Amino acid sequence: MSSDAITIDVNGKEPSYLEYKGKGRGLKSWIFSTDHKRIGILYLVSLIFFYAFGVLFGFLMRLELIAPGRTIMDPQTYNQIFTLHGVIMIFLFVIPGIPAVFGNFFLPILIGAKDVAFPRINLLSWWLFAVGGVLAILSILLPGGSADTGWTFYVPYSVRTGTNVIFTLMAAFILGFSSILTGLNFITTVHRLRAPGMSWFKMPLSIWSLYATGWVQVLATPIIGITLLLVAIERWFGVGLFDPALGGDPVLFQHLFWIYSHPAVYIMILPAMGVISEVIPVFARRTIFGYKFIAFSSIGIALFGSLVWAHHMFTAGMSDTGQFVFSILTFLVAIPSAIKVFNWTATLYKGSIELGPPLYYALGFIFLFSIGGLTGLFQGTLAINIQVHDTSFIVAHFHYVMFGGTGFGIFTAMHYWFPKMFGRMYNHKVAKIAFWFLFIGFNLLYFPMFIMGWLGMPRRYYDYLPEYHIYHLISTIGSWVLITGLIIMFTNLIRSIKKGKEVKEMNVWGGETLEWHIPTPPPLENFEHIPTITEGPYEYKENEEPQLEEKH
Amino acid sequence: MTTEQHTIGHVHRDDIGSRMGMWLFLFTELLLFGGMFFLYSVYRFMNVEAFHVAAKELNTLIGCFNTAILLTSSLTMALSITAIQKDNKNLSIFFQVVTIVLALGFMVNKYFEWTAKIDHGLFPGSETMLGLEQGEILFFGLYYVMTGLHGLHVIIGAVLIGVMTRLTIKGVINKDSFVKLESAGLYWHLVDIIWIFLFPLFYLIT
Numbered sequence: 001m002s003s004d005a006i007t008i009d010v011n012g013k014e015p016s017y018l019e020y021k022g023k024g025r026g027l028k029s030w031i032f033s034t035d036h037k038r039i040g041i042l043y044l045v046s047l048i049f050f051y052a053f054g055v056l057f058g059f060l061m062r063l064e065l066i067a068p069g070r071t072i073m074d075p076q077t078y079n080q081i082f083t084l085h086g087v088i089m090i091f092l093f094v095i096p097g098i099p100a101v102f103g104n105f106f107l108p109i110l111i112g113a114k115d116v117a118f119p120r121i122n123l124l125s126w127w128l129f130a131v132g133g134v135l136a137i138l139s140i141l142l143p144g145g146s147a148d149t150g151w152t153f154y155v156p157y158s159v160r161t162g163t164n165v166i167f168t169l170m171a172a173f174i175l176g177f178s179s180i181l182t183g184l185n186f187i188t189t190v191h192r193l194r195a196p197g198m199s200w201f202k203m204p205l206s207i208w209s210l211y212a213t214g215w216v217q218v219l220a221t222p223i224i225g226i227t228l229l230l231v232a233i234e235r236w237f238g239v240g241l242f243d244p245a246l247g248g249d250p251v252l253f254q255h256l257f258w259i260y261s262h263p264a265v266y267i268m269i270l271p272a273m274g275v276i277s278e279v280i281p282v283f284a285r286r287t288i289f290g291y292k293f294i295a296f297s298s299i300g301i302a303l304f305g306s307l308v309w310a311h312h313m314f315t316a317g318m319s320d321t322g323q324f325v326f327s328i329l330t331f332l333v334a335i336p337s338a339i340k341v342f343n344w345t346a347t348l349y350k351g352s353i354e355l356g357p358p359l360y361y362a363l364g365f366i367f368l369f370s371i372g373g374l375t376g377l378f379q380g381t382l383a384i385n386i387q388v389h390d391t392s393f394i395v396a397h398f399h400y401v402m403f404g405g406t407g408f409g410i411f412t413a414m415h416y417w418f419p420k421m422f423g424r425m426y427n428h429k430v431a432k433i434a435f436w437f438l439f440i441g442f443n444l445l446y447f448p449m450f451i452m453g454w455l456g457m458p459r460r461y462y463d464y465l466p467e468y469h470i471y472h473l474i475s476t477i478g479s480w481v482l483i484t485g486l487i488i489m490f491t492n493l494i495r496s497i498k499k500g501k502e503v504k505e506m507n508v509w510g511g512e513t514l515e516w517h518i519p520t521p522p523p524l525e526n527f528e529h530i531p532t533i534t535e536g537p538y539e540y541k542e543n544e545e546p547q548l549e550e551k552h
Numbered sequence: 553m554t555t556e557q558h559t560i561g562h563v564h565r566d567d568i569g570s571r572m573g574m575w576l577f578l579f580t581e582l583l584l585f586g587g588m589f590f591l592y593s594v595y596r597f598m599n600v601e602a603f604h605v606a607a608k609e610l611n612t613l614i615g616c617f618n619t620a621i622l623l624t625s626s627l628t629m630a631l632s633i634t635a636i637q638k639d640n641k642n643l644s645i646f647f648q649v650v651t652i653v654l655a656l657g658f659m660v661n662k663y664f665e666w667t668a669k670i671d672h673g674l675f676p677g678s679e680t681m682l683g684l685e686q687g688e689i690l691f692f693g694l695y696y697v698m699t700g701l702h703g704l705h706v707i708i709g710a711v712l713i714g715v716m717t718r719l720t721i722k723g724v725i726n727k728d729s730f731v732k733l734e735s736a737g738l739y740w741h742l743v744d745i746i747w748i749f750l751f752p753l754f755y756l757i758t
Contacts, residue, residue: 117569184576192569222580226587230697238677239693240686241591246693247686252594256587 014523016423034119037522040105041421042126047101048490050092050133055486057085062445062479065472068464075462079148080163082460084140086151087168091175092133094402095264097410098271099217100129100182102417103210107186109515110204112195112533114525117188121181128178132171139167150460152261155242155253159234169232176221176228179267183217186210195514197533201295204513204537205288208295209274212302216263216270220306224260227253251316258309266305268402269369270298272409273340276362279416280344282511283359284351287538290343297336304333314385323382330380337373341366356509357431358416361408364439368404372397375450390460393453399446411438414493419508423521424500430492437485444478513537567731574735578742581705585746588698592753595690602687607758609674610695614665615755618658619747625654626744629713629737639727641720648717648733651740655710662703666696695754702746709743712736 017037021029030038061081064071073081104122108115116122139146147168149158158165190211194203203211230241231253240246242253281288288294310318310326318326344366353359375397378384388394419425448471453459457468464472507516514537518526596603632647673680674692681689716736719725725733 115564117566118573121573180580184573184580187576188569188573191572192566218576218580219583222583223587226584230588230591233697237696239697240676240689241693241697247595247599247690249594249598252591256590 014519014525014528016519016521017524018423018521020524032123034115034123035524036104036108036115036119036122037421039122039126040101040103043096043100043104043129046126046130046133047093047096050088050137053137054085054088054093055483057081057088059479059483061085062476064462065464066476067473068466068469070463076145076148078462079150079460080140080146083147083150083168084136087136087147087172089402090151090264090268091172092129092136094268094406095175095179096129096182097268097406098275098413099186099210099213099267100125101410102275102413103182103186103271105421106417106515107189107207107210108193109518109522109526110207110513110537111190111193111198112514112527112531113189113193114527114530116185117192118185122185125178125181125185128174128181132174132178135167135174136171139164139171142167152257153228153231154257155231155234155248155250156244158231159243166232166235169228169235173225173228173232176225179217180221180225183214183221186214187218190214195530195533201292202533202536203295205277205291205294205298206271206274209270209277209298212298213267213270216267216302216306220260220263220267223256224264227256227260251313254313254316255310258312262309262312263302263306265398265401266301268406269409270301272365272406272412273298275409275413275416276344276365277340278511278513279358279362279412280347281538281540282416282509283354283356283362284348285354285510285540286347286351287536287540288343289346289349290339291536291538293339294343297339300336301333304329304336308333311380311385314382315389327380327382327385331377334373334377334380341370341373357426357428357435358412358509360432360435361412361415364435365405365408365412368400368408368442372400372402372404375400388453390458391453392449392457392459395459396446396449396453399449404442404446408438411489416509417515418493418496419503420515420520420522422497422500423503424496424498425503425508426492426496426500430488434485434489434492437481437488439485441478441480441482441485445475445482446478448472448475448478512539565729570731570735571738574738578738581742581746585698585701588694588701589749589753592694592698595687595694599685599687599690602685603691604758606684606688606691607754609669609672609692610755611665611668612755614661615751618661619751621654621658621661622744622747625651625658626741628654629740633730633733633737636720636725636727636730636733641723641726644733645717645720648713648720652710652713652717655706655713658706659703659710662699698750699754702743702750705743705746709736709740712739 017035020035022033022035023029024032030042033039033042060073061078064073064078064081104116142164144162144164146163147153147158147165148161148163149165149168153165153169153172158169190203190207233239234241234243240248242248242250244250277288277294308326308329310322311330314323314326375393379388379394379397415426415431449457452468452471455468457464457471503520506518506520508520509516514531515522517531628647628650632644632651635641635644635647669675669692675681676693676696681692684692713736716725716733719732
């Protein structure tokens, strides 16, 4: 089929994906490109755009809580702001964060393929993502205002409130569809397009985690799709499905919601764990400790993570046996997660550690994720769960996991792969300064929430008693430090896309995985010849030569 | 440095990969309906009597007729794939068109069935409906939502097969490359099999 083949003149060198424009020009060469690398960049840009909104809403929320009583907004606005913050951060930043951006860009490269299995479906999934994102933001401008239900959309309130819940529901539905298509694409790609010689146990660990994530995306997302659709149908047509006035059961909604939304937190964290597993061996300059354990723990997390949803509902009415079983399963999920943390630290032990910026962020991940994970165990304990249920303890816990974990994972990935993606290097010193701002700001912002939550401060409350004031004050100041860090970090990165020092060498960090053995930035089709893999991904040797045997 | 030309773009064809992608997609569809079957079973368990009474309102004859139509359409779909494998293009097109006609027939029946219900005042939010017992409201709510969403899938399937017919006429789908038609067929069988579960749950268990 030569109609798709385009011949261009590049002085004998294959053009990089940044140079090759395809059929369109300018913006069109991006938004209609089926190149997985360009789609990855598209996602990156849209993600940062939505993230800015999410941060803004979080900032406003914290500002309102700086002192008891009204500070800058009325309670209704506050409810809408925290809903938007949640919806945007979860569906538009954390879930697509690593798979859609770095998975798209690097998954095919890491397994030695030219593209994903279904490039056009890949582009479609970005379009769905964009439409969903715009819908979510658009709801603010329409009469009625954006949803005020919280990102959980609990019925019956979500059926009765007068705000534009439909828009937010549809946004989440469409974004779910986009996520399914990405997962489906990755699973098929991993099965079908691995380079010759790349057996399952020669795959880089990030591929294992993306693969496990893909399955969770495919198997869990449809459930929330249908559940949100049913709530929308209930609002549109008054069909009785969950509304107790018509015989429905709201607790059933909660079950259906969490059957997706708990596995969804593993969609968020697994890919970040994959990134950390790539970065640690490269900067410790030694092979990863316990490759198979890390690989299987990804699958283990995906498996057990799908069976623990009801631990969100211990106080919602459930049999004692049910509570007991879900509590035990919750503890079991901690095992594979801990296996990963122990293996990363074991990899660092006696390594020749080079403290590059990506390792800073990766270590930040391990520290914050460990706190987040351990406090998760508190909540898995039935008795303590009742004490901390719906308090800001929970808010602190999931921010430690989702932001301290996945968020820092995304930052790690950004700093690790930036030179490969753009062929430029950012300022290392600034990146490290930004890290300290982020790290200190983060702990100032979220740690007080553990304490006040323990003392009984409910989450999502607009107002509070004076004895909580000091914690809220520290937390709000922390948010300013954190945002300063974000501004420094993003300015450094964005500025470097144009002005950073040019990177010509293939292997900036001395990694052994395949992306470091192709030109920087990657050529259009990644590999001139598909490599044959003979060794595992983390085999460091004294004399580092690319180990690619060329196959013609 | 000498100037040479590079050819960009390669032909990538992987029928097994395409099939795998389709099966994964079908999983997601099954889970989507699975969520509703889950609701149905819980609500049925909670309102056994009311579901029993409400199910008597449904017209088993139309339901049977529609089941027969869909089963036949699955047969014609499978025949059209076999026909293309045997390089009989016209026969394949014929069977695809028959499948589409059967799909339309199903929708026409559905239309009459729903209109009859609505004429009796049985639709979400109506006074008659709100006057019923809560379990019955749930039954009819699920009936409309589940058969409605299934109907939507029938329409999507019919459009999909329509596209396949066009591709077959143009020769894109042929004896050597029929994975697209096969995937459309898989989708159609899924639509069929979901109906096979809907039919007894709503029409037969009274």
